[in-house]
Amino acid sequence: MADLLQTARLFEVGTRLQTAAANLMSVAQGGKPDSNALKWAGDFLLRVDWNSNAMPKGGVDGGLAVSATSARPKFYASLVRIGPKLGQVGIRSEEQVYDFLRSIYGFLQSGGSQVLDLSADHFKLASEFLHILSQSIMVDLSNNGLPRRRSVLALGEFVA
Amino acid sequence: MSQEGSSDWSEEQWRGKMLLRQLRLRCTVIMNLAQSLEDGGGFATVTPKALCRLIRHTANVLDRSLADTPHDQLANVNYFLCSIAQHLRFVERSRTVNTPWSMIQATEHFLRQQVGANSRFIIRPQWAHNYSLTGEFVEAYRTEIASMAWIDPKAWEESSAERPVDERVYCIAFPRVERLNALLHANWGHELGHIVAARWIHGRFGQLWNGEEPDMKARIRQTVEQGLGASMNQALFKDLIINQYVSEYTDSAMELARDGLTELICDAIGVHLLGPSALAACLEFSAGFSLDENPLRCDRYPPWRYRLRLMLEACQENEDFLEEEATTSPKAAVYPGETVAPFWEWLREAKRLVTQTPDLQMLHRDGMDNVSVREAYTLVENHWRRIRGEALDMLLGGAKRPYKLRERLTTIDDLVAKLENDIPPNEVDTWPDSSPAAFEDIINAAWVFKARKLAQDPEWGCPKDLERLYRLVLKAIEASFVHSVFGPRLARLDKP
Numbered sequence: 253m254a255d256l257l258q259t260a261r262l263f264e265v266g267t268r269l270q271t272a273a274a275n276l277m278s279v280a281q282g283g284k285p286d287s288n289a290l291k292w293a294g295d296f297l298l299r300v301d302w303n304s305n306a307m308p309k310g311g312v313d314g315g316l317a318v319s320a321t322s323a324r325p326k327f328y329a330s331l332v333r334i335g336p337k338l339g340q341v342g343i344r345s346e347e348q349v350y351d352f353l354r355s356i357y358g359f360l361q362s363g364g365s366q367v368l369d370l371s372a373d374h375f376k377l378a379s380e381f382l383h384i385l386s387q388s389i390m391v392d393l394s395n396n397g398l399p400r401r402r403s404v405l406a407l408g409e410f411v412a
Numbered sequence: 413m414s415q416e417g418s419s420d421w422s423e424e425q426w427r428g429k430m431l432l433r434q435l436r437l438r439c440t441v442i443m444n445l446a447q448s449l450e451d452g453g454g455f456a457t458v459t460p461k462a463l464c465r466l467i468r469h470t471a472n473v474l475d476r477s478l479a480d481t482p483h484d485q486l487a488n489v490n491y492f493l494c495s496i497a498q499h500l501r502f503v504e505r506s507r508t509v510n511t512p513w514s515m516i517q518a519t520e521h522f523l524r525q526q527v528g529a530n531s532r533f534i535i536r537p538q539w540a541h542n543y544s545l546t547g548e549f550v551e552a553y554r555t556e557i558a559s560m561a562w563i564d565p566k567a568w569e570e571s572s573a574e575r576p577v578d579e580r581v582y583c584i585a586f587p588r589v590e591r592l593n594a595l596l597h598a599n600w601g602h603e604l605g606h607i608v609a610a611r612w613i614h615g616r617f618g619q620l621w622n623g624e625e626p627d628m629k630a631r632i633r634q635t636v637e638q639g640l641g642a643s644m645n646q647a648l649f650k651d652l653i654i655n656q657y658v659s660e661y662t663d664s665a666m667e668l669a670r671d672g673l674t675e676l677i678c679d680a681i682g683v684h685l686l687g688p689s690a691l692a693a694c695l696e697f698s699a700g701f702s703l704d705e706n707p708l709r710c711d712r713y714p715p716w717r718y719r720l721r722l723m724l725e726a727c728q729e730n731e732d733f734l735e736e737e738a739t740t741s742p743k744a745a746v747y748p749g750e751t752v753a754p755f756w757e758w759l760r761e762a763k764r765l766v767t768q769t770p771d772l773q774m775l776h777r778d779g780m781d782n783v784s785v786r787e788a789y790t791l792v793e794n795h796w797r798r799i800r801g802e803a804l805d806m807l808l809g810g811a812k813r814p815y816k817l818r819e820r821l822t823t824i825d826d827l828v829a830k831l832e833n834d835i836p837p838n839e840v841d842t843w844p845d846s847s848p849a850a851f852e853d854i855i856n857a858a859w860v861f862k863a864r865k866l867a868q869d870p871e872w873g874c875p876k877d878l879e880r881l882y883r884l885v886l887k888a889i890e891a892s893f894v895h896s897v898f899g900p901r902l903a904r905l906d907k908p
Contacts, residue, residue, distance in 0.1 A: 255610055255674075256552035259495075264559035267488050271561050274484055289561060302629075302655060317622045321659075321666045328656035335649065346651050383484075394491045 259393060265319055266389040268292050272360065273382035279364065280375035287363025293382065294360030296320065300327045303350050304357060323389060330385040334377065341373045428483035431490060438490075439475035442497045443468050449500060454507040456516035459532040463503055463549060463581055467496050470553050473568045480562045492556055499549065502583040506536040511591070515886055518893035519600060522851045523584075526685060526811045527607045531580045537588035543599045545606040547582030582607065593878075594885040595858050598686050598693035605681030609674045612803045617670055620795065625662065628787050632661045639780035661784045664708075668788035671712040676796065677803045679719050683726045684804055687815040688759055689856045691723045692863075695762050704771040707785060715774070721766035722796070727759070730816045747818065751825050754867035755860045815852050823849070827857035827888075828864065836884045838891035848895035849888065858885045 272293035275285040298304045299320035331349070338344075343352050356378045358366050446468035450461045474489060481489055508516075520533045538544070557568045584603045590596050636657045682690035698716035705715055748756050775789040804812070817824065827837035827849055837857050839846040849857075862881065865872040 255606075255613075256547055256549060257555065257610065257614065260552040260555035263488070263492065263556050267485065267556075267559040268561075270484055270488065271482075274482060286561070302659070303651075316618075317625070318618050318666065318670070321621070321625065321663050324659035325656060325663050328652060328659055331652055332649065332656065346649055349649070349652070390488060390491060394494075 261319055262322060262389055262393055265296065265323060266386045266393070269296075269382050269386035269389070273379045273386060275364075276375050276379035276382065280372045280379065285364040287365075290360045291363050294357050294362075296323075297327075297353075297360065298357055300324050301353060301357075304354065323385070326385055326388040326392075330381055330388060333384055334381050337377055337380070341371070341377055424483045428486060431483075431486040432478060432481075435478055435486065435490060435493065436475065438493055438497070439471045439478070442471040442493065442500075443475070445497070445500055446471070446503075449503050454509065455503075456506075456508050456511060456535075457520055457532075459520070459534050459581065460503040460506045462532060462579070463499065463534060463583075466549060466553065466581065467499060470496055470557070470568065473557065473563065476567070477560075477563045481560075482562060485560070485562070489560070496553065499546075499583075502534050502536055502546065502585075505538070506534045506583075510537050510588075511535055515594060515597070515889040515893075518851060518889045519597075521893060521897070523600070523604050526604055526807060528580075528808060530578060531582065531607065534581070534583040536583060536585055537591055538585040539588050540585075541587040541589065543587070543603055544585045545582055545603040546585070547580070547607075548610070549581040549583075550579060580607075592882040592886065594882050594889065595689070595855065595862065596693050596697065598689040598855050598859070599682070599697065601682035601684075601686040601690045602678045602694070604685065605678030606674070608681050608803055608806050609677035611806050612677060612799065613670060613674060616799075616802065617673070620791075620799075621666055621669075624791055625666075628665060628791070629658060629662050632665070632783055632787065633658045635780050635783045636661065661787075664784035665787040665791075668707050668712050668784055669791045672707060672714045672788060672792055673796075673799060675714055675719065676722055676792070677800065679723050680726055680800050680803065681807070683723050683730075684807070684814045685811065686852055687817045687856055688727055688731060688755070689852075689859045691720070691727050691759060691762060692755075692859045694720060694723060695759070703765065704774055706774055706782075707788075715771040717766060717768070717771040718775070720762050721771075724759075724762050724766055726800075730814050731756075731818050747821070749821055749825070751828050751864065752817070752821065752860055755863035757867070758863040815856075817856050820853055820856070823853050824857050824860055827853060828861045831857065831861040831881065831884060834880070834884065836888035836891060838888035839895060848892040848899065851889060851892070854885060854888050854892065 268289065271286070271289045275289050279285050296316065296319070299316055300323050302324075338349060338352075341352075343349055352374065355368050355370050355374070358368060359370060446464040450464035450468075453461075455461065471493065474493060478489075516535050519535060523533050524531055554565075554568070557563055558565050584600060586597060586600070633654070636654060640654070640657070679690075679694065682694070694716075698720065701716060703715060703717040703720075707713055707715070776786050778786070823840050826840050830837040837854055838849055840849050840853075841847065858881065865877070
């Protein structure tokens, strides 16, 4: 079955994370963020990151737990992908990575009011991280505009 | 995000200019296509036109908001627009010339009885040799529109009498080469089950998963650490990399469990609504494929043998046809009776298939490469009986009671006798005391007839014999629908 709602929910995650990424970039450049967009992303990322050791406000949401499990491999892959840039903002150990992420979650969850020790470079990096994560979710959905490969002998829908 | 030399150039601006123009054109083309398909008509029901209006309206809302769309979101709008454009193919292929039109209205009527009058179905052929259900369109579009912060959801929700807003729209596809094969269309019970399965998955799976994930994650982590051994000791960000492995296997296990449960719920609904004919259709369909394939190699579908086993168990609960040989038991004199006995014998083949368990051995095999499958099916097996009960409970009032062929023996005898005489089995008894046969009875009688003919005459079953049977059954489904819907209205008109 093609469950369009499951696809729609992943699309929702991709779109909302991109909105949050744009807001973080705006903050890095001295702009004012849309607090709703940040809060949603903060709650979601807390669910995704096993090391956050925090439950989002509002208790257990089964739907969010499922979307978080789907996004998690891309979350860690995106973190590994920005690995070289972490060093450029002074992050050189796993513990510092988790501290950086915790500060970002705090900022997102507060709707942009809790800045703590985050610099413009931190916001830029966080924006890039969310952009990569959002894009990898969307690429999964769209296959980047390319036809999905199927073996000639396999059963499947060839003609759209 | 990359910059190229000049400060007034950015990739985002380049993309913005390029995409904005394309998206304007694409929105217009999609609106025009939807309009022309709607105007072209030729559909058996009003549902394809309703989907046209939904797509046209959605493209219109996206078009009107393009000026406000952030450049970094244009690619997402493009994806959404292209995906709804693809849905127009469902409309195009559902024209009566492509469908077993005589049973479309009856089928939609039957389907709506099970899941609610606000559900609508497009039934269309596909060249792929399988059945599928796509949907639900309205809620999916609503969720996607709501995620776009620059669009006011009211612009999409605003009421229009012609557009489905409070309705649910689905598309059921069947294999084109089986267009006339009404017996195999017993698989539509399974496809209908997807609606109930989706309700269960969206309503309950999250809670189940939330409770299971922590322990499962710990077991998977243990397997991964054993599997990777000392190779990770020197790696920078070792914990992150292990988390990436564990999260991938956990995600895979969740998808395998969710999609596996979905199919198993659908099978259970199919058997519940259409009785042994659903098992017979699945048995016949699966004969062409490997019965024990790993779900990781088959789009996360459970192995056929596993599905047949659970369908058989459900059938057995209602029909009691596995316990004794029809011809030797004293009980056989009255049950199942001479007409149905060959069908029972035919279904017993399934029991022989599922007493072997290579599927279970494959699903529970040890090793890091199979950890997601093993975890997923352990979850399924621990919860299956409760989940099945909850899903069946989600059917509407009248549909909560399972179809039991054993309670319909007199009707089945009557309908099979009609088929023996080349008469469409559309009604029970003789006019003026006749009443329209139920959809489920017609399909089951057709399977009983087929098994009986195959047992009686090894030569029976050539394409000509089968096509005659299919056409009689299609005619019966159409006539019975007309009789049951329009008969009472005509009777009222006849009254003085």
